[in-house]
Amino acid sequence: MKPQQVTWPLEDHTRAKHEILRRYLQAWFPILAQGGFPRMVLVDGFAGPGVYDDGSDGSPLIALKAFLDQPKPIPAECHFHFIEKDMARADRLRECIAALFAVRPQPRNLHVHVHAGEGFEQVYADALRNHPRNAPVFALVDPFGWNGIPMAAMRDLMDRASGEVLVNFMFEEINRFLAHPDQGANFDALFGCGEWRRLTMLPPTQRKAGIRDLYAKQLLSVAGARYVRHFEMRNGRERTDYYLFFATKNQRGLKKMKEAMWSVDQRGGMTFSDATDPSQQVLFDGQDTSQLEGILSRRFAGSVTNVDEVERFVVEETPFRETHYKGILKGMEARVPAAIQVEACREGRRKGTYPTGTRVRFT
Ligand SMILES: C[S@@+](CC[C@H](N)C(=O)[O-])C[C@H]1O[C@@H](n2cnc3c(N)ncnc32)[C@H](O)[C@@H]1O
Known part of the structure; x- marks a missing residue:
């Protein structure tokens, strides 16, 4: 009215x-x-x-x-x-x-x-x-x-x-x-x-x-x-x-x-x-990013992808933020069996970190 x-x-x-x-x-x-x-x-x-x-x-x-x-x-x-x-x-x-x-x-x-x-x-x-x-x-x-x-x-x-x-x-x-x-x-x-x-x-x-x-x-x-x-x-x-x-x-x-x-x-x-x-x-209720794993899995299943492309996708094509996806990747990598594997990365990369250029396989 x-x-x-x-x-x-x-x-x-x-x-x-x-x-x-x-x-x-x-x-x-x-x-x-x-x-x-x-x-x-x-x-x-x-x-x-x-x-x-x-x-x-x-x-x-x-x-x-x-x-x-x-x-x-x-x-x-x-x-x-x-x-x-x-x-x-x-x-x-x-x-x-x-x-x-x-x-x-x-x-x-x-x-x-x-x-x-x-x-x-x-x-x-x-x-x-x-x-x-x-x-x-x-x-x-x-x-x-x-x-x-x-x-x-x-x-x-x-x-x-x-x-x-x-x-x-x-x-x-x-x-x-x-x-x-x-x-x-x-x-x-x-x-x-x-x-x-x-x-x-x-x-x-x-x-x-x-x-x-x-x-x-x-x-x-x-x-x-x-x-x-x-x-x-x-x-x-x-x-x-x-x-x-x-x-x-x-x-x-x-x-x-x-x-x-x-x-x-x-x-x-x-x-x-x-x-x-x-x-x-x-x-948008604070921190619930649980849906993002499913979105990433559906989008990248079976592919090897640069994390920069993952970030672009998250920012441009999902409701989530650039600050959300690395925590999700970390959980997917730590799981047994792992839901992602790092295929190529900078020398000295610490597990659970995904610097620019890191390539990830979504299983
Ligand atoms: C939803 S209110 C704006 C509320 C304001 N943006 C705020 O957040 O505080 C819409 C306002 O647009 C004015 N208005 C109605 N038709 C208009 C038009 N064609 N051009 C500019 N203002 C108009 C109304 O008088 C009303 O004050």
Whole structure:
């Protein structure tokens, strides 16, 4: 339900999303600073009022604080574009930003632009036009529904040297309205194609996977992402509320986003999950990496593989992280009979370690 008032209560699923945003941006700024970019651009396309009923920060304040809290100041010129269609919410956002800068002075290289009264779709292109194409862009796209976030906009945001988008894909509502006769043009724009129409005929589970996979496919093929991962947020009744889609061209960005996902505290009834094999959901609940052995065994059974390829596979094609797989390999090597054997490695390698270049046979 869309709230009508200027601010609204903070729900658990929003809290988890905010935690991911905070952790990702805390990593994003220093990575790009190390990369020596003279300018960085952040777009919060559906910014909201900056605050919730209980005083918790909204996404714009989270982004600003992630910048201000950097232990080492970021030297680049940073431009934050906050787009909020509702004038009253935009006014509240301006007040929140002013209150923040009253206690934490605004650095001279931090430029804040609040775009009020117009929608994301109308504003983002103008906001980007003033920045050179090689300036990295991170965009948060967090609407209440599915209108006004066309795939064409994702393409424009990604069409940069380093463009990344984090989209809150409101699955539950999209699924509910997919066959609605008035929504055809809106869904054409959302997906950037008309293929979604065939999904309306499918039974529920296939339809769910179909909607999710079509959106991922379009982010790759139309928006031009190199990596796309989705993270499923389920509510306490085990129903999917939304998917957070992260699209990037950069493997390091993907690693950092997964790190953020794995570190979110999942208490409070919401669960975050991801799946490589749709029948095997992986919950980001701290340390449970038990499914990874099965995934590796199925993928590499009978082959001799360089561990660098194992790492690439884990990072790019599974929900797991680059920090997870070596412990799994160690367990597989130590078992009797061993599930992997090291075929070639650097001289002096210690058992249970897998330096780059190590070749492993999966039995
Ligand atoms: C889900 S809320 C955003 C919450 C915010 N990102 C946060 O995490 O704190 C969506 C916001 O988008 C605004 N909005 C609705 N349609 C819009 C549009 N087309 N363009 C920009 N903002 C819009 C709404 O007024 C609302 O404040």
